[in-house]
Amino acid sequence: MQVTFPAQALYLWERRLEGYTVKLTVNGAEHFIDVEPEMPLLWVLRDELGITGPKYGCGIAQCGACTVHIDGMAVRSCSVEVGAVEGEVTTIEGLGTPDSLHAVQAAWVEHQVAQCGYCQSGQIMAAASLLEMNSDPTDEDIDAAMSANLCRCGTYPRIRAAVKTAASRMNGA
Amino acid sequence: MGRLKTIGRRAFLVGSAAVVGGVAFGFYLYKKPVENPLLEDLAEGAAALTPYVRVDADGVTLITPRADKGQGAYSVQAAMIAEELDVELDQIRVDPGVPSPAYWNTALAAEAVPFAATDQGAMATAARGTVGAVMKIMGMQITGGSSTVADGFEKLRIAGAVARETLKAAAAQKTGVAVARLRTQGGAVILPDGREIPYQELASEASQIAPVTEVALRQPAQWRLIGKPMLRVDMVAKSTGTLDYGIDARLDGMVHAAVVLNPRQGGALNSFDASAAKGMRGVKKIVPVTGGVGVIADNTWRAFQAAAAVECDWGPAVFAPEMADHWAELEQAFDTDPDSQGRDDGDVENALGETPLTAEYRAPYLAHAPLEPINAVVLIKDGRVDVWTGTQVPRFTQNNVAAIAGVEPEQVHIHAQMMGGSFGHRLEDEVARRCTELAMEMQGVPVKLTFSREQDFGHDYLRPAAIARMRGAVAEGTVKTLDLAVSAPSVLASQMGERQGMAMPGPDSSISQALWDQPYGIENYRVTAHRARNMAPVSSWRSVGASQNAFFHEGFLSELITAAGGDQLDQRIALCTDDVSRRVLQTVGDMSNWGRDLGPNRGRGVAFCMSFGTPVAEVVEVTSTPEGIRIDNVFVATDVGRVIDPVNFENLVQGGVVFGLGHAMNCEITIADGGIEQTNFHEYEGMRMYQCPRITVKALEQNSHIRGIGEPPVPPAAPALASAIFDATGVRLREMPFNKFVDFV
Ligand code: FES
Ligand code: FES
Numbered sequence: 001m002q003v004t005f006p007a008q009a010l011y012l013w014e015r016r017l018e019g020y021t022v023k024l025t026v027n028g029a030e031h032f033i034d035v036e037p038e039m040p041l042l043w044v045l046r047d048e049l050g051i052t053g054p055k056y057g058c059g060i061a062q063c064g065a066c067t068v069h070i071d072g073m074a075v076r077s078c079s080v081e082v083g084a085v086e087g088e089v090t091t092i093e094g095l096g097t098p099d100s101l102h103a104v105q106a107a108w109v110e111h112q113v114a115q116c117g118y119c120q121s122g123q124i125m126a127a128a129s130l131l132e133m134n135s136d137p138t139d140e141d142i143d144a145a146m147s148a149n150l151c152r153c154g155t156y157p158r159i160r161a162a163v164k165t166a167a168s169r170m171n172g173a
Numbered sequence: 174m175g176r177l178k179t180i181g182r183r184a185f186l187v188g189s190a191a192v193v194g195g196v197a198f199g200f201y202l203y204k205k206p207v208e209n210p211l212l213e214d215l216a217e218g219a220a221a222l223t224p225y226v227r228v229d230a231d232g233v234t235l236i237t238p239r240a241d242k243g244q245g246a247y248s249v250q251a252a253m254i255a256e257e258l259d260v261e262l263d264q265i266r267v268d269p270g271v272p273s274p275a276y277w278n279t280a281l282a283a284e285a286v287p288f289a290a291t292d293q294g295a296m297a298t299a300a301r302g303t304v305g306a307v308m309k310i311m312g313m314q315i316t317g318g319s320s321t322v323a324d325g326f327e328k329l330r331i332a333g334a335v336a337r338e339t340l341k342a343a344a345a346q347k348t349g350v351a352v353a354r355l356r357t358q359g360g361a362v363i364l365p366d367g368r369e370i371p372y373q374e375l376a377s378e379a380s381q382i383a384p385v386t387e388v389a390l391r392q393p394a395q396w397r398l399i400g401k402p403m404l405r406v407d408m409v410a411k412s413t414g415t416l417d418y419g420i421d422a423r424l425d426g427m428v429h430a431a432v433v434l435n436p437r438q439g440g441a442l443n444s445f446d447a448s449a450a451k452g453m454r455g456v457k458k459i460v461p462v463t464g465g466v467g468v469i470a471d472n473t474w475r476a477f478q479a480a481a482a483v484e485c486d487w488g489p490a491v492f493a494p495e496m497a498d499h500w501a502e503l504e505q506a507f508d509t510d511p512d513s514q515g516r517d518d519g520d521v522e523n524a525l526g527e528t529p530l531t532a533e534y535r536a537p538y539l540a541h542a543p544l545e546p547i548n549a550v551v552l553i554k555d556g557r558v559d560v561w562t563g564t565q566v567p568r569f570t571q572n573n574v575a576a577i578a579g580v581e582p583e584q585v586h587i588h589a590q591m592m593g594g595s596f597g598h599r600l601e602d603e604v605a606r607r608c609t610e611l612a613m614e615m616q617g618v619p620v621k622l623t624f625s626r627e628q629d630f631g632h633d634y635l636r637p638a639a640i641a642r643m644r645g646a647v648a649e650g651t652v653k654t655l656d657l658a659v660s661a662p663s664v665l666a667s668q669m670g671e672r673q674g675m676a677m678p679g680p681d682s683s684i685s686q687a688l689w690d691q692p693y694g695i696e697n698y699r700v701t702a703h704r705a706r707n708m709a710p711v712s713s714w715r716s717v718g719a720s721q722n723a724f725f726h727e728g729f730l731s732e733l734i735t736a737a738g739g740d741q742l743d744q745r746i747a748l749c750t751d752d753v754s755r756r757v758l759q760t761v762g763d764m765s766n767w768g769r770d771l772g773p774n775r776g777r778g779v780a781f782c783m784s785f786g787t788p789v790a791e792v793v794e795v796t797s798t799p800e801g802i803r804i805d806n807v808f809v810a811t812d813v814g815r816v817i818d819p820v821n822f823e824n825l826v827q828g829g830v831v832f833g834l835g836h837a838m839n840c841e842i843t844i845a846d847g848g849i850e851q852t853n854f855h856e857y858e859g860m861r862m863y864q865c866p867r868i869t870v871k872a873l874e875q876n877s878h879i880r881g882i883g884e885p886p887v888p889p890a891a892p893a894l895a896s897a898i899f900d901a902t903g904v905r906l907r908e909m910p911f912n913k914f915v916d917f918v
Contacts, residue, residue, distance in 0.1 A: 035472075036454065043474035047429060052421040053414025055593070056473075057544045058626045062854040065544055092414030101413070108412040112404065112820050115245070115828055117411030118418060118544045118593025143863035150854060152544045152594050154831025156865035158824060 022082050026051060027094030037083020041075075042066045044082045045091060053092035053121045057150070064149030067122035068092075074129035076148075092121040095128055104128045107166035115153035123149050127163050135171055137163070189339060191380035195229025197236070198336040198384065225332035226254050227268070228340065228376045233258065233360060234266040235329075245821040248405040250325055252398045252817055257333030257391060259357035260372070262398070262406060269589035326815070326879045330390055338385035343378035344370050393815075402820040407591075419563040419590030420548045424619040427550065428457060430611050431476035431625060433483055434465035434632050437847035438709065441488030442466065450482040459483065462610045469611060473623050480625075490847020492708040499844055500535075503640045503705050506660040512704035513680035515689025519697030524654040529644040530736055532729050535908040536721035537841035539636035539714055540849070540857060545593025546629040547604040551612035552619040553578055558585045558612075559619075562605050563592035569673050570602040577609045596832070597713040601634055601672065627852045634668065635842055635849075636714030637661045641725035646697075647737035651744060654697040655733065657688060659725060662707045664717065671710065680704075686718030687784045687888060688726055692751035709844060715832060716884035719784035723888030724837070724895070724909065727780040731896045732905065741896060742767050742779050742792075753812050753876045754781065754788040760810035761790040764871055774798070775805075778896025780889040786878060787813055787885035791830065793866075793893040797901040801916030804834065804866040804894065809886060814876035826886045827868045833890025835860030839912045864917065 020032035026049060033048055040059075045051040045068070054077050057065030061079040068077045071087035096102030101109065104127050114120045123146065130137060130145040137145070142163050151159070189198045227234045235251050251265045337357050344362040345352045347370070354365045361369040393400070410416035435442060445466050447459040455475035459468050466483045470476040493499055549562035551574070558578045564570050567587045575582040592599055608622035624632070639661035646654040663670075663681040670677045685702035714720055734744045742762050749755040758781060761767075771777060774797045781790045794806040807830050816822045840857050843850045851857045895906040898915060906914055 039472075039474055043472060046421075047472040047474070050423065052417065052423075055418075055544070056420065056546065056623070056626075058854050059477075060626075060853055060855070063544060096413060098409050098413050098415060101409075105412045109404070109408050112408055112824065114405075114408060114411035115824060116543070116545070116592060116594040117407065117416060120411055121414040124412065147862045150544065150859065150861065152542060152596070152832075152859065154828035154835070154860065154865075155824065156831060156860070156862045157827050157868055159862065160865075 024049075024082065024085060024089060025087075026089045027091060028088075033082075035082060038081045040078050041068070041080045041082045041085055041089065042077040045077060045089075051091050051093060055118055055121055057119070057122075062150070063119070064122040064126060065119050067125040067149065069095075069125060069129055072129060072132050074126045090125075092125055095125065102128060103169050104131065104162070104166045107162040107169065110165060111158045111162040113155050113158040113162050115155055119149060119151045119153070119155075123151065123155075123159055127159070127166065130163070131167055131170055136167060189335070189379070189384035192224070192227060192229070195227055195376035196336075196339070196380035197224035197227045198332045198339070199224040199226070199236075225329055226258070226336050228336060228372050228379065230373050230376065231266065232264060232371075232373055233260050233336075234268050236268045245405050245818070245825070247407065248403065248821065249817045250329055251406060252403060253325055253329035254333040254336075256396055256398045257330050258337045260360040262403060264360045265406070267406070326817075331388070334388040334390055335384055335386055336379075338388050339379050339382065340372055340375050342382055342385050343375045346382065347375065347378055399817050400815070400819070403818050405818075405821060416591060418545055418593045419550075419561060420545055420593070420623060422550045422561045422590060422621065424550060424552065424561075427619040427621055428469050428471060428615065429473040429476050430467055430469045430608070430620050430622040431473065431480040432462060432465050432467045432607055432611075432622065432628060433480040433485065434462075434607075434628060435485075435487045435848075436631055437487055437490040437494075438632060438849060439491045440464065440847060443486040443488050445486065446484040449484070450479040453479045453482060455479075458614060460611065460614050462607050465607075467607065467611045467622070469615060469620060473621075476623075477625050492847065494844070494847040496844045499538075499638060499708050500640070502708060503638060503660045503662075506703040506705035507640075507642060507658060509703055511701045512663075512684055513682070513689075513702045514700065515685050515702065516698055516700040518695070518699070519654070521654060521656045521697045521699040524697035525644055525646050525656060529646050529654070529656075530733060531642070531644050532732060532907055534641045534643070534725045534728055536639045536724060537843070537909060538638045538709060538711075539720075539836055539840055540630055540633045540842050540851065541596045541598035541636075541712075541714055542630065542633070542854070542857060543592070543594025543596055543598050546624045546626055547598065548621065548623040549605040549608040550619050550621040551605065551608045552617075553609070553612045553615075554617050556580055556584060558609070559588065560585060560605055560609075561588045561590055562602075562608075563590040563595070563599055564602060564605070565595060565597075565599045566602060570605045573602055573606055573673075574609045577606060578613060596715040597636075597717075598633065600668065600713055603632065603634075626854070630852050630857070631849050633842075633849070634672075634710045634712035636720060637664060637711040639721045639725075641722075641729070643725070643729040645729065645733045645736075647733055650737050650739055652695055652730065652733045652737055652739075652748065655693075655695050655730065656697075656699045657726060657729070658701040658703065659685060659688060659722065660703040660705050661718070661721070662705045662711050664711050664713055666704075667707050667711045668713060671707070683713075683718035685722070687722045687782050688718075691726060691781075691783055692754045692788070693730075693745075693748045694750040695748060709849075715829075716784055716887040719782055719884070719888040720833075721909075723780065723782035723784070724891040727782065727889065727892035728895055728907065731778070731780075731892065731899070735899075740768075745779065745781055745790075749781075751783075751788070753873075754783060754790075756873060756875060757781070757788045757810045757812050758790045760871055760873060761792050761808050764810060764869060765792040765794070765806070765808040767792065774901060776897045776899070776901025778893045778898070778900055780891075780893035780896060782885070782888040784885045784888055785881060787811060787880040787882060788876075789885045789889050791886070791889040791893045793834075793890070793897040795894070795897045795901050797898075798918055801918045802898055802901070803918040804864065804897075807834075807866050807868045807890070807893075809868065809870045810873065811871075811882065811885065812873040812876040813880040813882050815874055815879050816872045819872070822872060822882060823870045825882050826870045826872075829882075829884065829886030830868050830890050831860050831865060833887040834866075834894055835864075837891035837894055837909050837911055838864075838917050839910050841910050
């Protein structure tokens, strides 16, 4: 936890006295939550904060349905203890909204990627993080970055196409 | 299309009924009135209409009994209504309806009859009609068998057309303008002066007048939506994390629950010690449930943790405990009287001769494992039960929950939730039953039960394991004799019999599904199905019996064609007896440029399967690399009569291919100590992105019947892959998963 100025330190201390154990910044909003530090971030988001875009699929970092960003990096929120989170959490809800889609989401809609859609929050977060770090990924880059995310419905061909569309849009093409 | 219209008029009685705040259009059952959920508040005698579309102050609502588990069923159905009713897709709301026997699914029932889907003879048609009646009586309301499009194609368009004409009649009455001078567009009736009356404002007038039932359906050339790419109504929500699935349901005061069930599947709980779990943070209650223990807590993770901390003494295995026993049972079943013999052409025994070619093929148990684990929310309060769950069988769930809660089925209200996949998983209602047991202990409090992935894997009802024994003979460069015997447990007996308590007399057609009815003219051709004793509980899995049977049939057919020295595609085309299927085979040949030189270390294979009346041919191209097999290309040709939405269609076909290939490559469920060994996706991976080939899809529209596409792309994938691997490496694969014998990149 980074304390940068006294007012905030005092505020945190007071929250702690009130029984809050974890401070979490999600989609720009600060939350003080009274949970065990070892609770996975996923379940804090879903059951404590009611942020249900990140999904539970496996709980053991095998499927990617729970993918969120911590400071822009894609992580499996089912396998990150909330007490270990340093930095800002962004979920699919914070990436873009139906009225203001992120470029990756817009590409996902354009290519009509989703079938059941349950994996797609995680797929989109993985893709957004990939494009953040590599604005012009090759097919191999895409495969490498996206292969940790399972899609049981088999939407991989469309995911591939949508990532490419998003990349070219973001590059101003 | 003229023909469809006639059928529509003859078989369905269309009508309308006033409902609270508006009017509903739908169909009368022609046998007897059936309770109608939407019309509860109406007087006796009005309650015989099955509503498909409702117009009221909220606008136009599609009332659909057909679950959407990811296959786009809602959008496709909305399009069929909208095509005739002249509304835009985004103006249509969807109401998943409430379970009612008034919705019956004729297209699915037709598949249960032992006539080939290509057989439109009088006998076959009559028999399908009979089964339709049986299903109606049992009051089934099921999404499955790729039947959503087939079932709704006429009814939904007719309902839309009747609604449109009735709304126009209402507008004419209201304005004094003749009907002939009125148009409809964008959810409104347009007057000659350009004024628009939204349907909402005509709803109550429309409910007062007799519906206009003499309507002509629009010709395909006039279609504005059907056959054109459409933006699925759920696409934005599914791309922004704003679509709520069952697992996301939230109710005031809701608590979260987990279960730990006997790892010996179906076994009993002898006793348990919850002393360690009881004191864990957030735990509210720990109670026994059927076959295990349930923990109710204030958070799902806390419930999972506490469930893991409960010490249980489990009862013994209830079926053969080891996988070897299961294979032995399947082997023994070959010595029992056949369950059915769907085909016996020519003189197989004589034609086989002294030295027939023989082979044994095997397919393992498989899990459904949709990405959303099964879950339900149940609230029991003052004798009323509310259930929120993603289900393909709301009617069964209603009855089963009622029995557990000790109330009448009418007191159970099912709120169908969006599903994160199913593949047949949600044709079962285990989770709703267990959740009801927990909710009984928490009267007045909504309880959400989420199966952990491990519990979901360990208690899935599996795709049956199966064995095929085949013999064949070739002469004059072609296949003369094919004798195929298959042994599998009965899905019907397990799923409908054991778990839903229904008598399932007669043979189980799923054991020989897609074996006996393939459109091949082989001189001596016999298909015999043996029913193995049920061991692990089994269930319908995307494409049901066809999922393993196409591998058997097409795999061995490839061996015979190789033995005959023939070309895999040419021979299939030559043997094919059905025009639609032959065109599908020819098309996949053209698409893949069959016969072109592939270069070194490469191979191709073709397979065909007709399932659920839909013929699908697939060509798979692979490269044998030093690291293993890489799947490069898949070409798919099919014919469903009419493609409603080409984008969704392509997505479903590609997904089916990925599903078929992925499981064939590396998935199996094995049994040890009476339970399922695999616990999570690291032991059941399927296909990942880096393994996914380019998949090219082409749909013909010459089939005279409208067919579904959710399942039929799955069966040909495995045999086409096996054939391609043989072509590239000379390794013949007769057992799935293939990664037991070859590596994949
Ligand atoms: S739920 Fe986190 S990776 Fe599967
Ligand atoms: S769209 Fe269903 S799991 Fe990916």
